[in-house]
Amino acid sequence: QVHLVESGGGLVQAGDSLRLSCAASGRTFRNYLLGWFRQAPGKGREFVARIGLSSGSTYYVDSVKGRFTITRDGAKNTVYLQMNSLNPEDTAVYSCAADVPPVGLAHVTTAYDYWGQGTQVTVSS
Secondary structure (H helix, E strand, C coil): CCEEEEECCEEEECCCCEEEEEEEECCCCCCCEEEEEEECCCCCEEEEEEEECCCCCEEECHHHCCCEEEEEECCCCEEEEEECCCCHHHCEEEEEEEECCCCCCCCCHHHCCEECCCEEEEEEC
């Protein structure tokens, strides 16, 4: 059974930075992708970024490119999301997800079976 635990959320001001962590456990994660998604109040869950836990390949949604960076520590099975230049539109519950999504579907929530509990990020103006 895969277990994902996020941490690092909080309340910050516009322009500040935060680093989220997602620790994965429960199995060998060869070929797995780990994705970060977010859900703002009243909105659907949105893809943010993903990384291959073995390959290290990354992909971002356009709205965070140049501001967010996803990295991994393979030895710890932990993925980080460094978020810089935060703005109020980034306010959401951020969740990590892990799986081996079909090719081309790494940005789709239903392609992931394993999810963390989420961590709140609030950015004040």
